[in-house]
Amino acid sequence: MDVVATLRLKGAGPSITMAPPSLRQNPMYTLYLGNKNYSSWSLRAWLLLKHFGIPFAERMVSVAGRDYNAALKPLAGNARVPCLHDDGFQIWESIAIAEYLAERHPAMWPADAKARARARSIAAEMHAGFVKLRTAMPMNLKLKLKGKTPAPEVQRDIDRIVEIWTEARTRFATADGPYLFGQFSVADAMFAPIVWRLHIYNVQLPSVAAAYSRAMLAHPAMAEWYSAALQETEAHAQYDGLAAEYGGPR
């Protein structure tokens, strides 16, 4: 199949040739996302686009931890956000959005094959797992709590995250950056909401993981997302009510 589409513009004289969306330098991306205070999955795709300076339009929808939201069905096949539209073509699931973008921007994954494989393993592990931690500590950027001793199953998730971050930083990270593999990659975007959760609920981390967390919290795009979250007015009692359980503000 020909990779170059020929378009004839009305009244524009001769036909012009134009690469299809997959080959264009500056595709027209629209990212549908949830509100910034609560929507942890949305942060991942947004952060990748921001970090790599990729132009996109943002459209925010209301999300509230629903099992199914029919209002999102026209926007995303899985009726969830984030969903990236590339000239109208939908890409949903945060990990698939990352892979779609990385095909055009290979620097989104580490250059070394083994580092890249490890980054893919942990990004997939994040996408599929850590349910106990995610349930016990929802992202809610307006909170910064004293914290409490995690339940054993939540602690297991935390221990695994510390193991993942420590291995990446000590075994795979190049010297040219503070992120999991040195330079910022898809793996960092995937773990970004976990960084916030551990910070919000005051989970103490060993030194390597703590340093990584500080680097992520200092990322300019994380700061931009955070300021925008603080301006939002949408509130959900099931998330905000956890403040008391975690000892109130710190």
Ligand SMILES: N[C@@H](CCC(=O)N[C@@H](CS)C(=O)NCC(=O)O)C(=O)O
């Ligand atoms: N596995 C999906 C999860 C997406 C997801 O659960 N999104 C939530 C918002 S963070 C959603 O759209 N919920 C619908 C709603 O609450 O109305 C991904 O990686 O993108």
